[in-house]
Amino acid sequence: xxxxxxxxxxxxxxxxLVGAGALVGFLSxxxxxxxxxxxxxxxxxxxxxxxVAAASxxxxxxxxxxxxxxxxxxxxxxxxxxxxTLLSGGLIGAGVGVQLIKVxxxxxxxxxxxxxxxxxxxxxxxxxxxVASLRNLRRGPMAAKGHKxxxxxxxxxxxxxxxYFQRSNVRHSLLVPFSLCxxxxxxxxxxxxxxxxxxxxxxVYLLGMPAHVAVGTSLFQTLFxxxxxxxxxxxxxxxxxxxxxxxxxxxxxxxAQAGARLTRLLRGDQLLIILATLALxxxxxxxxxxxxxxxxxxxxxxxxxxxxxxxxxxxxxxxxIPPNV
Amino acid sequence: xxxxxxxxxxxxxxxxxxxxxxxRITPRQIEVGAFYRGADVKIEGTVTPGSKxxxxxxxxxxxxxxxxxxxxxxxxxxxxxxxxxxxxxxxxRFSSDPVETMLGRDAIAxxxxxxxxxxxxxxxxxxxxxxxxxxxxxxxLKRARETYAFAEHGVILxxxxxxxxxxxxxxxxxxxPPGDYQVRVYEVRGGRVTHETCLLLSVVRTGFPxxxxxxxxxxxxxxxxxxxxxxxxxxxxxxxxxTRVFGKKRARAH
Numbered sequence: 086x087x088x089x090x091x092x093x094x095x096x097x098x099x100x101x102l103v104g105a106g107a108l109v110g111f112l113s114x115x116x117x118x119x120x121x122x123x124x125x126x127x128x129x130x131x132x133x134x135x136x137v138a139a140a141s142x143x144x145x146x147x148x149x150x151x152x153x154x155x156x157x158x159x160x161x162x163x164x165x166x167x168x169x170t171l172l173s174g175g176l177i178g179a180g181v182g183v184q185l186i187k188v189x190x191x192x193x194x195x196x197x198x199x200x201x202x203x204x205x206x207x208x209x210x211x212x213x214x215x216v217a218s219l220r221n222l223r224r225g226p227m228a229a230k231g232h233k234x235x236x237x238x239x240x241x242x243x244x245x246x247x248x249y250f251q252r253s254n255v256r257h258s259l260l261v262p263f264s265l266c267x268x269x270x271x272x273x274x275x276x277x278x279x280x281x282x283x284x285x286x287x288x289v290y291l292l293g294m295p296a297h298v299a300v301g302t303s304l305f306q307t308l309f310x311x312x313x314x315x316x317x318x319x320x321x322x323x324x325x326x327x328x329x330x331x332x333x334x335x336x337x338x339x340x341a342q343a344g345a346r347l348t349r350l351l352r353g354d355q356l357l358i359i360l361a362t363l364a365l366x367x368x369x370x371x372x373x374x375x376x377x378x379x380x381x382x383x384x385x386x387x388x389x390x391x392x393x394x395x396x397x398x399x400x401x402x403x404x405x406i407p408p409n410v
Numbered sequence: 411x412x413x414x415x416x417x418x419x420x421x422x423x424x425x426x427x428x429x430x431x432x433x434r435i436t437p438r439q440i441e442v443g444a445f446y447r448g449a450d451v452k453i454e455g456t457v458t459p460g461s462k463x464x465x466x467x468x469x470x471x472x473x474x475x476x477x478x479x480x481x482x483x484x485x486x487x488x489x490x491x492x493x494x495x496x497x498x499x500x501x502x503r504f505s506s507d508p509v510e511t512m513l514g515r516d517a518i519a520x521x522x523x524x525x526x527x528x529x530x531x532x533x534x535x536x537x538x539x540x541x542x543x544x545x546x547x548x549x550x551l552k553r554a555r556e557t558y559a560f561a562e563h564g565v566i567l568x569x570x571x572x573x574x575x576x577x578x579x580x581x582x583x584x585x586x587p588p589g590d591y592q593v594r595v596y597e598v599r600g601g602r603v604t605h606e607t608c609l610l611l612s613v614v615r616t617g618f619p620x621x622x623x624x625x626x627x628x629x630x631x632x633x634x635x636x637x638x639x640x641x642x643x644x645x646x647x648x649x650x651x652x653t654r655v656f657g658k659k660r661a662r663a664h
Contacts, residue, residue, distance in 0.1 A: 090619075148648075
């Protein structure tokens with residue numbers, strides 16, 4: 086069964102969209118990632134214009150993450166106090182990152198720096214998470230272990246604005262998660278991703294949060310971030326295709342429920358090793374992409390928002406319906 | 411009744427100005443509704459006996475932006491953006507015989523009827539050393555999306571004593587975006603174009619797609635807020651339904 090996507094301007098089989106949404110929603114509910122790194126390339130592969138794919142993806146993440154947040158909330162996996170702290174830090178970091186990108190682009194060759202940063206950061210985070218989780222899996226269930234108090238932790242606990250995060254069962258200065266999220270926000274902006282890949286390991290390894298709560302809290306933050314992105318993309322670029330987003334959401338909301346429920350059956354280390362494997366697979370794919378000579382030097386530009394204003398009048402009105410309609 | 415459409419050549423900006431060629435296109439307007447799956451387009455007309463026919467369908471010369479890859483030592487990275495202009499967004503060519511057997515190299519280039527002539531007219535900004543590869547890459551992307559096609563057949567000519575009717579039927583590509591398209595019909599005889607005419611084909615959204623596209627353009631903020639609310643409600647709604655169906659899971663300590 087095919088359907089015409091009003092903003093993308095193409096006809097597509099709706100089961101492809103529902104299926105892709107279900108896959109990404111499942112990963113989202115299970116691991117706390119938005120899934121944009123996976124879904125946007127899939128949409129581009131089936132012929133959706135890149136700008137519409139990226140913007141509509143944000144809209145469907147709102148649906149998938151709200152479904153998953155609700156499921157995780159009932160499971161007791163959402164730390165709202167921590168989530169709001171992380172969200173505020175992440176937004177400031179994202180703002181700084183956007184300005185940094187402008188400077189880098191003005192200096193030239195920013196895209197190369199972004200790609201190399203992406204591979205290095207994701208490779209290091211994924212690799213260290215994989216090794217640590219594997220070690221923990223061999224030792225036994227994570228739930229049985231407490232987090233060791235190190236000298237670093239002692240130093241952090243002497244910082245001002247100490248707050249107890251009940252759901253996560255950790256005490257931190259507000260400055261710690263706030264600062265870490267500024268850094269993650271900057272990196273996420275530079276790399277053009279949501280940042281959950283870095284946020285979840287950071288919450289587990291640096292803030293000492295349980296993996297399940299880290300997943301639920303990451304989704305809480307993703308929900309608000311993507312809601313903001315969806316609104317901005319709609320207002321500035323008119324590239325959010327609501328029909329596309331809702332078809333993807335039809336699959337992803339169900340997938341997110343399944344993923345969130347599956348977390349009950351898995352231990353924290355098992356969740357982290359799946360996330361690490363996924364991160365390493367993405368790194369592997371990117372490495373192949375940069376090492377193998379491309380068959381085509383051109384590829385569709387996914388982030389048109391940055392140079393949208395430089396297009397001439399007819400370009401800006403590309404998606405405008407003809408006056409005789 | 412199907413209207414006979416003879417559009418003066420002046421509608422198609424600046425080519426030679428011969429006598430109008432009688433032909434018609436059905437439908438003149440393709441309506442894109444919610445369940446649109448492409449459309450069948452038919453072009454019919456008459457030419458002088460002994461003439462051949464070439465039909466070229468062209469989209470607007472709207473500039474398009476792409477990422478351009480470049481080599482940095484052993485690795486391939488996105489080296490920046492390129493803007494490509496001077497070529498149609500869509501190009502479909504059909505003919506009664508192979509174009510190379512009907513027209514000389516210069517005429518093919520002048521009427522922009524093959525890959526080489528399209529590449530020659532392509533403007534790349536900024537210019538660089540790999541422009542030939544960029545030109546080939548652009549056509550490769552367009553072919554993959556089925557919005558560029560160069561057929562050596564398709565137009566069927568029927569000879570008669572005083573005139574030669576021709577017909578062309580083809581499937582309009584699903585991935586061609588809404589907009590206005592020009593259909594150029596060339597009558598070829600003795601190695602040169604003797605007549606040329608231009609028809610207009612409009613592809614327009616109708617019904618719900620038109621309403622939604624209009625809303626996203628003209629009330630972008632309302633559209634954005636609505637999109638967020640609908641998406642969030644869909645998410646919470648699915649959670650509500652699955653909770654009812656599969657039961658509520660209680661919180662647990664980790």
